Structure formats: C-alpha cells, structure tokens
Amino acid sequence: MSTGYDRMKIAAGTWVVVCDGRKALILCNKGDATFPNLRTHEVHEQENPPASEQGTDAPGRVHQSVGTARSSVETTDWHDEAEREFLRGVAGRLDAAIAGGETSALILVASPRALGMLRPLYGEGVKQAILAEIDRDMVKLPVYEIEKLLAA
Numbered sequence: 001m002s003t004g005y006d007r008m009k010i011a012a013g014t015w016v017v018v019c020d021g022r023k024a025l026i027l028c029n030k031g032d033a034t035f036p037n038l039r040t041h042e043v044h045e046q047e048n049p050p051a052s053e054q055g056t057d058a059p060g061r062v063h064q065s066v067g068t069a070r071s072s073v074e075t076t077d078w079h080d081e082a083e084r085e086f087l088r089g090v091a092g093r094l095d096a097a098i099a100g101g102e103t104s105a106l107i108l109v110a111s112p113r114a115l116g117m118l119r120p121l122y123g124e125g126v127k128q129a130i131l132a133e134i135d136r137d138m139v140k141l142p143v144y145e146i147e148k149l150l151a152a
Contacts, residue, residue, distance in 0.1 A: 008132065008150050009033040014105040015041065017094065018146055020114050020139045021083030022046050024090045027143060028103070038147040044093070046086040084117055091121035098125035106130050109146070111137040 010016065016027040016038055024044040031037030097103055106126065110118065112135040122130070138146050 008107075010036045010038075010107065010151060011105060013103055014107060014131065015094075015097065015103045016107045016109065016146070016150065017090070018109045018138050018141075019044075019087070019090055019118075020111050020137055021079075021086060021117070023139050024086075025139060025143070025146075026093075027146070036147055036151045038143055038150075040143060042093075044086075044090060046082060083114075087114060087117045088121055091118055091123070091126070094126045095123040098123070098129050104129055107132045107134070107150070109134040109136060109138050109150075111135070 010029045011033050012029055012031065014029045016029065018025040018027065022045065024042075025040060026042040026044075027038040028041040029036045030039045094106065098106075106129045108115065108118070108130060110133075114137075115133060115135050134150075138149065141149075
C-alpha cells in the first residue's frame with residue numbers, strides 16, 4: 001500500500017509536528033535519515049467542552065433602522081474559536097523553538113482544516129524551517145505508526 005509519503009528523509013533533530021485542532025504531538029527524530037526514531041518531545045492538548053457548556057445564550061436579534069423587520073445574528077462557533085486559539089498556541093511554540101535553536105527543521109502533519117488554520121500563523125522562521133506539510137490527520141495514531149507511514 002502506497003501512502004504517498006514513501007522514502008521521506010527525516011534528518012536527525014527534525015521535529016515532526018502532528019496536530020489537529022485539539023491535540024499536538026511534537027516528535028523529534030533521535031535516529032538518522034536512514035533509520036528514523038521518532039520520540040515524543042512534547043504533547044499539547046486542549047479541553048473543548050460541549051457547545052452547551054461554552055455558550056448558552058440564544059442567538060441575538062437585530063432591529064432594522066427602517067421599518068419593523070428583525071433578524072437573528074449567527075451564534076459564535078465556540079469549538080471553531082477554541083481550535084483557532086489552540087493552533088495559535090502551537091504556531092507560537094514553533095516560532096519559539098526555531099528562534100531558540102531547539103530545531104531548525106519541521107515536518108507538519110495535520111488535517112487539511114488544521115493546516116489551513118495554521119498556515120497564516122507561521123512566523124518567518126517557521127516558514128523557512130518547514131521541509132514538508134502532509135495533509136492527513138494522524139494525531140490519534142501511535143508514534144510507531146506515524147514513523148512507519150512517514151519513513152516507509
């Protein structure tokens with residue numbers, strides 16, 4: 001079975017960041033490009049309670065300035081806001097890691113939605129450090145499976 005990531009070279013010290021809107025695994029290659037050995041460096045998780053616990057108000061109403069017409073205002077998607085805030089934190093952590101010399105190379109693995117949210121948040125250092133972006137949700141896989149899929 002071809003994964004589309006065949007023969008990806010992951011140099012020693014490269015961070016593989018596997019994330020979605022609620023969890024981020026920062027893995028570091030402790031092996032070499034020929035025999036990668038991904039080890040968990042950091043895990044970031046976010047609690048995202050049910051919407052009923054995050055916002056209980058009914059949708060707001062707007063009165064038109066002319067006439068008696070009224071319309072409702074769309075409610076805030078609290079899950080979406082929480083995911084965006086979480087990914088801002090992940091992007092900030094990556095910026096700090098690059099600036100602090102913790103790593104100089106990144107491979108990002110995230111769902112297409114999370115990648116779309118992350119891209120505008122990349123700092124200049126992160127943009128230059130990215131070796132690859134893989135649009136696949138692997139955050140729930142064990143580390144050895146992620147390693148196998150990336151370095152097959």
